Amino acid sequence: MKIAVAKEIRDGEKRVALVPDIISKLTKAGLEVVIESGAGLHAQFSDAEFTAAGASVRSGDVLSDADVVAAVSPLTPAQIKTLKKGAITLSFLSPTTAVESIEASAAAGVTAISLELVPRISRAQSMDALTSQALCAGYRSALIGAELSPKFFPLLMTAAGTVTPAQVLVLGAGVAGLQAIATAKRLGAVVSAYDVRPSSADEVKSMGAKFITLELEALEGTGGYAREMTEERAAKQRELLTPYITNADVLITTAAVPGRPAPRLVTAEMMAAMKAGSVIVDLASETGGNVEGTKPGEIIVTPNGVKMWGGKDVPSQLPFHASMLFSRNIVNLLMLMAKSEDGKPTGVIAPDFSDEIIDAATLTFNGARRTPELGAKK
Numbered sequence: 001m002k003i004a005v006a007k008e009i010r011d012g013e014k015r016v017a018l019v020p021d022i023i024s025k026l027t028k029a030g031l032e033v034v035i036e037s038g039a040g041l042h043a044q045f046s047d048a049e050f051t052a053a054g055a056s057v058r059s060g061d062v063l064s065d066a067d068v069v070a071a072v073s074p075l076t077p078a079q080i081k082t083l084k085k086g087a088i089t090l091s092f093l094s095p096t097t098a099v100e101s102i103e104a105s106a107a108a109g110v111t112a113i114s115l116e117l118v119p120r121i122s123r124a125q126s127m128d129a130l131t132s133q134a135l136c137a138g139y140r141s142a143l144i145g146a147e148l149s150p151k152f153f154p155l156l157m158t159a160a161g162t163v164t165p166a167q168v169l170v171l172g173a174g175v176a177g178l179q180a181i182a183t184a185k186r187l188g189a190v191v192s193a194y195d196v197r198p199s200s201a202d203e204v205k206s207m208g209a210k211f212i213t214l215e216l217e218a219l220e221g222t223g224g225y226a227r228e229m230t231e232e233r234a235a236k237q238r239e240l241l242t243p244y245i246t247n248a249d250v251l252i253t254t255a256a257v258p259g260r261p262a263p264r265l266v267t268a269e270m271m272a273a274m275k276a277g278s279v280i281v282d283l284a285s286e287t288g289g290n291v292e293g294t295k296p297g298e299i300i301v302t303p304n305g306v307k308m309w310g311g312k313d314v315p316s317q318l319p320f321h322a323s324m325l326f327s328r329n330i331v332n333l334l335m336l337m338a339k340s341e342d343g344k345p346t347g348v349i350a351p352d353f354s355d356e357i358i359d360a361a362t363l364t365f366n367g368a369r370r371t372p373e374l375g376a377k378k
Contacts, residue, residue, distance in 0.1 A: 001349050003334070004066035006036045010073040012297075012312065014042035014319035017070035017091070019327040020053035026331060027054045029338055030347025036062045043319035068349050070330050077104035085109035088349060090330055092116055092129065093363060106364040111351055115329065116258070117361040124357045126332040131175050132325035136315040138179030138254065141281045142168075145250035146187055148279045148299070148307050154188020165190045169244055170209070171265050171290065172254035173200035176283055180252045181207045189250070194241065196229065196255075214240045229263065238270060246273040252281045253290035261288035268292045268302075276305030285310030333357075 003026060005017045016039050018026075026033050033055040037047050047057045063069055064082045071091040075083075077100050083089070086109060093101060093114035105112035115129040125131070146153050149166060156163035168184045170177050173195035181204060184191045191209035193200075201211040216237055229237070245251055245266060251274075255263050262284035271280070271291075282294040289310065293300060297312035315322040337349045337358065353359045362370060 001067040001347065002032045002034055002065065003068045003070060003349075004034045004036075004062040005039050005070050006062050006079070007039045008042075008072055009076070012316060013073050014313075014316040015072045015323045015326060016040040016043045016045060016319075017072050017323075017327065017330055018055075019043070019045055019323050020049040020055070021324070022327045022331050023050065023053035023055045026334065029335065031334075031338070031349070032056070034058065034062050034066065036060075040323070043323040045320075045323070068334070070334075072326060074098040074101040075105075077101060080104040080108050080110055083108055083110050086111070088113065088351065090115065090333060095363065102363050102369065106367060106369050109367045110364060111362060111366075112364040113333070113351070113358070113361050114363050115333075115361070117363070118333070119357060119360045121356070127329050127336070127357065129326055129329040132329055133315040133322060134175040134254075135179050136318045136322040136325070137283055137311065138176035139183050140314050140317055141176070141180045141252045141254070141283050141311070142183035142187065144309055145184070145252055145279050145281045146189075148281075148309060149250050150277045151249055152188075153184065166249040167192070167247055168250045168252065169193070169248035170252045170254065171195075171241070172256070173197070173204050173211075174254060174256070176254040177252075178203055178207060180254060181209045184250075184252075185209060192244065192248075194244070196237075212241075212244055216240070234263065238265065238267060241265070242270050242273065245270055246275075248274070248278060250279045250281070251291075252283070254283045255290050256284055256287065262290050264288075264290065264292065266291040271302055271306055271308075272304060274304065274306045278306045280306060280308045281311070282308065283311045283314060286312055333361075 023033050035050045035055045035057050037057050037059045050057050068088045074091050074093045088111040090113045094116050118124050118127050151166045152163050153166045155165040166189045168189040168191045170180050170193040173193050181191050181193055185208045193204045193209050194212040204211040280291055282289050282291040284290045285294045285296045294308045294310035296310045298310050300308045351358045
């Protein structure tokens with residue numbers, strides 16, 4: 001079977017779905033890999049590296065004869081129309097924002113697998129692209145905060161006197177938040193963090209940060225995510241968080257609820273009390289923003305001198321390692337579908353809906369939309 005990777009065509013996307021280091025794992029399983037020329041250049045992977053790893057590199061169309069297409073962003077409806085019936089696609093494919101691509105996949109008889117829908121269970125951790133890319137975003141957010149801040153992050157003892165460390169506050173202690181905490185701590189800042197899930201406290205403390213406890217109801221959700229809160233609770237949370245936000249030199253927000261707009265954690269009224277020169281890094285800007293007024297890909301300065309940075313394509317700002325991690329997620333998912341009953345690779349990729357991972361992540365099959373409920377019953 002032929003696995004194809006085309007150039008990513010979405011503006012700002014610099015990642016590539018497969019990297020040279022992982023190609024041998026696919027070829028040893030009896031699979032052929034075809035890479036469009038130039039697909040890895042933004043991520044610092046040359047055509048020569050892909051060829052040396054055992055992939056075929058060619059210019060022009062690599063999709064029309066592919067059995068499996070691996071991509072970062074969803075294929076466009078125009079690209080999907082070029083695929084042969086029965087082809088399999090693996091990419092980020094949000095059921096709420098990629099509706100046209102999903103409908104086109106169903107109409108073309110393409111099996112579309114969404115990386116967003118890979119369940120957060122222990123067996124699927126190596127296939128969880130949301131987690132691997134959130135790690136990249138969290139790391140990047142701390143670097144952005146340090147770059148934009150007019151202050152040193154670490155405590156410095158100098159002949160001219162002592163430089164006090166920056167105060168960093170992270171809202172949201174999922175994968176991105178924890179990585180932001182860890183990176184800010186390595187840079188020497190004093191870090192505090194808040195999450196609506198009290199269970200996050202131990203993880204935050206293990207990073208050397210202080211966990212902020214508010215007298216509010218816990219919002220533990222499924223799959224490691226927080227569940228959505230009522231407006232009344234959100235208002236009370238904003239009120240209790242305001243003193244901590246006012247004290248922060250750098251505020252990093254990472255909160256997300258799958259399939260819904262980002263929760264609004266910080267209002268313009270709350271920011272009005274922040275010190276001039278303070279920095280806000282909003283990783284949720286593309287899904288509506290945790291912070292009022294942020295815009296994806298822009299730096300906005302408020303009337304009181306606070307810099308707001310809106311995240312856009314954040315993992316793609318670290319395309320080399322983001323692609324490496326993403327590629328491993330893809331290959332692990334492919335290997336799951338290529339195994340026979342005895343656990344050995346068969347050289348054939350086929351979705352098995354008796355497997356809860358494949359069942360949950362497959363959105364279209366055999367010319368129709370599907371849901372996990374239409375697949376295997378657990």
